[in-house]
Amino acid sequence: MLIITFDIDQPDVIGPSYAVGTILAHFKMKEPNRVVEYYSINLSDVRVKGIESIFFDLSNHFSLVSYEYIAISAYIWSEPYINSLIQFIHSVHRTVRIILGGYQIAGLSISELNLKYPDVYKYIEGYSEKAILNIANNSLDEIDTQQLINMPIDGCDIYSPYLTNIYRLYNNIKKVRLETKRGCPYRCSFCSHDVCHSGKVIEKNIDYVISELNILKKYSIGKINIIDPVFNCGKNYKIILQEIAKYDHNTAFTLQYKLNEKLDFNELELIACSNICLEIGIQTLDDEVLKNISRPTNVKNTINNLIEINSIGIDTEVSLIYGLPGQTLKIFIESIEVLKKIGLKKIKAYPLMLLRGTKLFLEKQKWGLVEGIDEFGIPIVKKSNTFSEEDWESMNELALKI
Numbered sequence: 494m495l496i497i498t499f500d501i502d503q504p505d506v507i508g509p510s511y512a513v514g515t516i517l518a519h520f521k522m523k524e525p526n527r528v529v530e531y532y533s534i535n536l537s538d539v540r541v542k543g544i545e546s547i548f549f550d551l552s553n554h555f556s557l558v559s560y561e562y563i564a565i566s567a568y569i570w571s572e573p574y575i576n577s578l579i580q581f582i583h584s585v586h587r588t589v590r591i592i593l594g595g596y597q598i599a600g601l602s603i604s605e606l607n608l609k610y611p612d613v614y615k616y617i618e619g620y621s622e623k624a625i626l627n628i629a630n631n632s633l634d635e636i637d638t639q640q641l642i643n644m645p646i647d648g649c650d651i652y653s654p655y656l657t658n659i660y661r662l663y664n665n666i667k668k669v670r671l672e673t674k675r676g677c678p679y680r681c682s683f684c685s686h687d688v689c690h691s692g693k694v695i696e697k698n699i700d701y702v703i704s705e706l707n708i709l710k711k712y713s714i715g716k717i718n719i720i721d722p723v724f725n726c727g728k729n730y731k732i733i734l735q736e737i738a739k740y741d742h743n744t745a746f747t748l749q750y751k752l753n754e755k756l757d758f759n760e761l762e763l764i765a766c767s768n769i770c771l772e773i774g775i776q777t778l779d780d781e782v783l784k785n786i787s788r789p790t791n792v793k794n795t796i797n798n799l800i801e802i803n804s805i806g807i808d809t810e811v812s813l814i815y816g817l818p819g820q821t822l823k824i825f826i827e828s829i830e831v832l833k834k835i836g837l838k839k840i841k842a843y844p845l846m847l848l849r850g851t852k853l854f855l856e857k858q859k860w861g862l863v864e865g866i867d868e869f870g871i872p873i874v875k876k877s878n879t880f881s882e883e884d885w886e887s888m889n890e891l892a893l894k895i
C-alpha cells in the first residue's frame with residue numbers, strides 16, 4: 494500500500510504528517526509484515542513546480558504498478574488536485590484500488606462522492622486507522638459491501654509514532670507533535686470536529702501518554718505541540734499537565750486551550766510554572782457573531798478571563814477568524830483592539846474556510862458567504878452579507894500585521 498498526502502510544508506517538524514504517523518503505527522502494531530509506504534506532496538512545491546512535475550516526481554520515486562492500494566488524503570487544501578492525481582495513477586496502473594479518506598469525505602452521500610471523485614474503490618469517513626487496515630486485508634468485502642466505510646476507534650487503537658519507531662527520534666529536534674486525545678465536545682458551526690466526530694472525545698490510555706512524554710523527554714526537544722483540538726477536556730488532562738510540569742524549561746509546549754467560564758486557578762498556576770504556551774481560539778469578541786457560529790460564549794467573561802490569564806504571566810497566543818457570518822470590518826478591528834488593550838502579545842487571525850459537511854457550509858446562502866482562492870489554491874471566504882471584498886482585503890491586511 495502507498496499513502497499519499499498533500500501537506501503544507503513545516504520544515505522544523507519531523508515527518509510524516511502526524512495523521513499518517515498514527516496510521517503507520519497502527520499497521521506496525523497490528524500487521525508488522527505489511528509494507529506501507531508514504532509520499533508527502535508539499536503544497537509549496539505544487540505552487541512552484543506545477544502539479545504535472547509533482548506527478549513526474551511521484552512516478553520516479555515509486556513503481557506505482559506494484560501497489561494494490563493507493564490511499565489519498567482529501568482535505569480542503571488537496572481538493573483541487575485529488576481527481577487529477579487519481580487520473581494520473583490510473584493512467585499508469587489501471588487496476589490499482591484508490592482509497593480516499595479525510596475531512597472532505599464528510600457530508601456527502603455515496604452517489605455524490607462518486608460523482609465528485611469517480612474511480613474510487615472505498616471512501617473512509619472518520620478516523621482511518623482501523624478502516625484502512627481492514628480494507629487492505631480485504632476483510633471488509635466479507636463483512637461490509639459498502640463503499641463508504643466508517644469504523645469507529647477507541648483510545649487503544651491510537652498508537653504512538655514515537656513508541657513504535659515510525660518517527661526516529663534524535664537529540665535536539667526542533668519540533669514534534671503529540672496527541673493525548675481526539676475529538677472535541679463543542680459544536681462550532683465552522684469546524685469539522687462537529688460533523689465528523691459528533692462531539693465525541695476519545696482519550697488515549699494515560700499510562701501510554703506518560704510513556705510517550707517520558708521517551709520524548711530523553712531527546713531535548715525544542716517544542717512539543719500537543720495537537721488535541723481542546724486540551725483541557727476529558728478526564729486525564731490534569732495528570733498530563735503534571736507530567737509536563739516535570740520537564741525542564743528547555744522544552745516548550747503548546748496546548749489548544751478552551752477558556753471555560755470559570756477559571757481553574759490551580760491549573761493556571763501549574764501552567765504558569767511550566768514552559769507552556771496556551772493557544773486560545775476565541776474567533777471573535779462579538780456576542781452576535783459568536784451566536785452565528787454556535788459558540789455560546791459570554792464576551793465579557795472571555796475578556797475578564799484573558800485579563801486574568803495575562804496578569805498571571807502565562808504565555809498565551811489568542812486567535813481570531815475573519816470572514817465569519819455577521820462579522821463586519823468594524824467588529825474585526827474592535828476585537829483586535831480589545832485584545833491589544835489587554836496587553837496580549839501574541840494575536841493571530843486566520844481567514845474563514847468553509848469545510849464540507851459543516852453546519853456553516855450548509856448555511857452559505859443564508860449569510861451570503863462567497864469564496865475566493867488563496868495563494869495555495871485553497872478556498873476561503875472573501876465576501877458576505879456584512880462585509881465587501883474591499884473590507885475583506887482590509888481584514889486580511891490587518892491580520893498580516895497584527
Ligand code: SF4
Nearest residue numbers: 677679680681684722
Ligand atoms: S473550533 Fe475548537 S472548540 Fe470549536 S468545535 Fe472545533 S475544535 Fe471544538
